[in-house]
Amino acid sequence: SGAAWARGLLSWARPERWLASGSLFPLSCIHTSTSLQKIGKWEKKNRIVYPPQLPGEPRRPAEIYHCRREIKYSKDKMWYLAKLIKGMSIDQALAQLEFSDKKGAKVIKEVLLEAQEMAVRKHNVEFKSNLHIAESLTGRGRYVKRVRCHGKGMFGIMKISRCHYFVKLVEGPPPPPEPPRTGFDQAKEYVQQLRNRTLVHTL
Amino acid sequence: VVILVRSPLPRLRALLQRCWGQLERGLWPSVLGGQSPPWGPVLAVQGPALVPQGINDARESSAEAPSLLESVLWMAAPKQRRTIEVNRSRRRHPSKLIEMKRNIDVCPECGNLKQKHVLCGYCYAKVKEETRLIRMEIHKKEGGPFNAPTVETVVLYEGEKPTEKDAGKRIIERARKRPSWFVQN
Numbered sequence: 331s332g333a334a335w336a337r338g339l340l341s342w343a344r345p346e347r348w349l350a351s352g353s354l355f356p357l358s359c360i361h362t363s364t365s366l367q368k369i370g371k372w373e374k375k376n377r378i379v380y381p382p383q384l385p386g387e388p389r390r391p392a393e394i395y396h397c398r399r400e401i402k403y404s405k406d407k408m409w410y411l412a413k414l415i416k417g418m419s420i421d422q423a424l425a426q427l428e429f430s431d432k433k434g435a436k437v438i439k440e441v442l443l444e445a446q447e448m449a450v451r452k453h454n455v456e457f458k459s460n461l462h463i464a465e466s467l468t469g470r471g472r473y474v475k476r477v478r479c480h481g482k483g484m485f486g487i488m489k490i491s492r493c494h495y496f497v498k499l500v501e502g503p504p505p506p507p508e509p510p511r512t513g514f515d516q517a518k519e520y521v522q523q524l525r526n527r528t529l530v531h532t533l
Numbered sequence: 534v535v536i537l538v539r540s541p542l543p544r545l546r547a548l549l550q551r552c553w554g555q556l557e558r559g560l561w562p563s564v565l566g567g568q569s570p571p572w573g574p575v576l577a578v579q580g581p582a583l584v585p586q587g588i589n590d591a592r593e594s595s596a597e598a599p600s601l602l603e604s605v606l607w608m609a610a611p612k613q614r615r616t617i618e619v620n621r622s623r624r625r626h627p628s629k630l631i632e633m634k635r636n637i638d639v640c641p642e643c644g645n646l647k648q649k650h651v652l653c654g655y656c657y658a659k660v661k662e663e664t665r666l667i668r669m670e671i672h673k674k675e676g677g678p679f680n681a682p683t684v685e686t687v688v689l690y691e692g693e694k695p696t697e698k699d700a701g702k703r704i705i706e707r708a709r710k711r712p713s714w715f716v717q718n
Contacts, residue, residue: 406624410629410630410631411631413625413630413631414630414631414633425634425637425646426633426634426637428637428646429634429637429646429648430631430634432631
């Protein structure tokens with residue numbers, strides 16, 4: 331009876347969009363994840379629902395947010411891989427990561443494949459190759475301090491670092507790379523700044 | 534980040550105090566303003582036999598510790614903390630970023646990705662697995678180490694008969710269809 335009441339109360343809010351994946355009975359209660367594991371902000375970004383688009387508007391490309399938490403790797407080292415694949419198409423990124431020698435490359439590849447599958451299954455993406463990486467970030471995970479023994483009875487304190495990895499896939503071909511800033515562009519901007527000057531506190 | 538922490542031993546502490554006192558007296562005679570008398574030999578002793586053996590240990594330790602501390606004063610150390618901007622510029626310099634690989638192709642056999650100068654990983658794994666099974670058959674036939682025959686070996690799959698060329702060779706049977714990539718001679 332409690333389940334029926336909850337179902338009736340929340341049917342207008344369409345809770346199936348809000349509940350975390352992996353719940354057996356989606357309409358039995360409001361939140362299914364335990365209160366100990368806080369749902370991160372990046373995971374919540376997948377839950378936003380836009381109002382339906384008007385007939386004349388251009389089609390809004392699908393956005394898929396995915397992340398993996400507490401990866402046993404350094405965030406600075408992971409950042410180099412995240413910087414490598416920023417802005418690439420998903421196929422190109424997977425190719426680069428497959429032949430990279432870094433430990434984080436394997437993890438990021440798994441995350442990208444998971445995100446690609448999520449995109450096709452849940453986010454109404456038609457072609458799994460038609461995705462590009464709009465954002466790829468790393469974050470600091472929980473660090474743990476441990477003792478590292480040196481010779482002569484000395485010891486140091488080392489920190490065992492973990493990191494998070496966040497990725498946002500957007501449907502569509504990757505945007506063309508920005509052309510590098512030439513001297514001519516800089517000169518043009520400077521001249522424009524000079525022209526924008528006006529007189530202040532005058533009539 | 535590793536921070537060295539000295540475990541306090543009383544002997545070392547006494548040694549440090551002694552050496553620090555020596556240094557203070559030795560390095561800043563001008564600070565005292567001529568209050569300390571000029572140095573000169575107080576007692577001239579000739580020959581090592583006159584020096585008692587008990588002070589040997591203290592002399593050795595006092596002899597090596599000032600050199601250690603003097604070298605510490607001379608060692609290179611950072612003068613200023615590197616700002617986060619400087620650190621970022623160093624860490625994000627193009628030479629430190631990972632370069633994009635331009636030598637990735639598609640394997641014509643299986644369609645997986647491969648590097649141009651390296652064998653395709655999938656095809657290699659396939660061949661490796663088949664070779665492992667052939668080796669198991671060879672092991673079953675030989676029965677132990679050092680039993681390898683002096684003749685050549687030929688691998689035959691299901692429905693294949695040995696030809697005239699395979700007259701004197703050892704034959705290994707594999708109970709499956711011949712794989713397409715294993716060409717029969």
